[in-house]
Amino acid sequence: MPSISLKTPSASYDVTLGTSLLKTLRQRITRATGSRTSRIFFVTSPALWKLWGEAVTESFESATVLFLPAGESHKRFASVEKLLEQLARNGADRDSILVAFGGGVVGDLTGFLAAIYMRGIRVVQVPTTLLAQVDSSVGGKTGVNLAAGKNLVGSFHHPVAVIADIDVLQTLPKNELRAGLQEAIKSGVIRDPKLFSFLEKNADKVLAGDTKALQTVVDRSLRVKADVVNQDELENGLRMILNFGHTIGHAIEAATKYTVLLHGEAIGWGMIAAIRLAEQRGAMSEKDAKRVVDLIHRYGPLPAFKAKAERLVELSAGDKKNRGGAKRFILPTGIGTVEIVTDVTEDELLAATSAMLQEMSAMTKTKKQVKR
């Protein structure tokens, strides 16, 4: 099984990637934590547990399962408090281990629970969506949403192990697979031209859910993430490049109230806007820009949404990545390279966002004509 090492000033752990990992989950957790007697608390969604609960608990003598309903709307303080009370009532102590079995919402929220229960207990991430496997399960970011914005609350709390079983992706809805692959494209664009080429050449296999092809994609994406986090754990510099496509992507999610697009889909559109901005500036060649935009659409279709360019630019100003007023923007300069710039004007951002929206509008029209 390939295993990828995270080594930051505050944590050191392995990401194990492969197939048939679930059936030996207990042993893997014991090996990673050195704790044979710690109590295990799973946090998962009811639907996922119905599909995989039996397989997951095969290697366990006992474990407590706490449920979090699926969906972003449950990534709120009400769920946090409820689950913390359940942990306390079920006797979780400082030696207990939480296992997040689910996608981004379960992973972010369970990581946060582990960060704050009794001032910090251990968590193992077992990501079940492509998005969580390539991105959110690794790197220690945890988060909860406020009414005022997404992920405005959280902490840095690394897992003691990440166990990513490709088999679990079999039951992942196809649109979630495609959305997750947008983050893989992101990894290629910012740092791994070979991953980018692989995604170009093997699109059919990857989209069909071919295990070996998916494993290559997850593996390479994870290595990008690990490499970046190992160099800048707390996002003071390099780690910001992981936010390529996220400035406008987050604004799209906020403008559509998180109900129209999956996160990866919003990031797909956000990357297109960033590419258009890079083109306008002459930072990226027309040819490279076309390759990236084509690949994003190849892993689509990205659903259309309704929002004005002005509104998206306005919403992007409130992104929490901003610090002390300076707005950072991740600008691709080629396939595999980006730069962090702070001089993007509102006009530039507006022009790029408008270009992206026009593209969407043109595609929608084409589709309608085809339908006729």
Next chain:
Amino acid sequence: MPSISLKTPSASYDVTLGTSLLKTLRQRITRATGSRTSRIFFVTSPALWKLWGEAVTESFESATVLFLPAGESHKRFASVEKLLEQLARNGADRDSILVAFGGGVVGDLTGFLAAIYMRGIRVVQVPTTLLAQVDSSVGGKTGVNLAAGKNLVGSFHHPVAVIADIDVLQTLPKNELRAGLQEAIKSGVIRDPKLFSFLEKNADKVLAGDTKALQTVVDRSLRVKADVVNQDELENGLRMILNFGHTIGHAIEAATKYTVLLHGEAIGWGMIAAIRLAEQRGAMSEKDAKRVVDLIHRYGPLPAFKAKAERLVELSAGDKKNRGGAKRFILPTGIGTVEIVTDVTEDELLAATSAMLQEMSAMTKTKKQVKR
């Protein structure tokens, strides 16, 4: 102004102690943080702000004030979420600084807000009760209560500065002053015989609120705390000695639903129980035990409460200081020395707790006779 240094693996900051510090608060915060432009958000209680708001903001050109009603019942997730939403709506960003102006509840909760807002922003502690000045404002522990128990949630998040102004204690209710002094007695017993003697010799002055005497008490108590935390930030060993009196103290608070006694008062009774246990074991001489118990009562009266010894012992078993089943107990062995033991039996604890309750009962009877 005496200033005490905290230097742990994760943080380094000064505690400034003195009088007339509030009028230069802005400059002190700027000096400690190096941030002249960061936005400042005060968290405080309405009653306290009425008394001190004008003095506190004298040195500020602008600041936002968020209110948390006084009392332990507000140290809950509902308050946390409400204040986080207010921070977001008022435009707090990663460079903003929270200032906790209040006692233990304000300090613990504001520290937690700072730990989780945007995954961590800076906090300055300006403690206004004796308890907060000698103990809770220093050391990075933050906390929120669950229905299932007190401080079951929180994180380690050190302030960037602690500014303790003795003047503020002038408006502190006398019972709160006395309760806070129980924690000073604790500091003396566990590590500072000179502080203990000072408290014995200067009881009248200290209890009358004499500024110079109080400053000596706060200064020496803080040095004990800083010294311990500097050696064991995360409470894996030495820091546990700060919990002297807290095993039964916490149980008393839980048994009386946090409404009968102030925290320091419960710790006073908890220390008496621990002293009786030490005596039973022969760990502490009868003479030393008498000195400690006499001093605790000298800084009383500790209010009586109703609880069965069995119930207190039962509740103490759920204390979160326990880890993986092993129960640690802080046993005084003299004035200024303690040891951490793990072999205290339930019977011993029951006997010591019963002895403490009998003492309380005897005192109550005496008082009634006197009244007649």
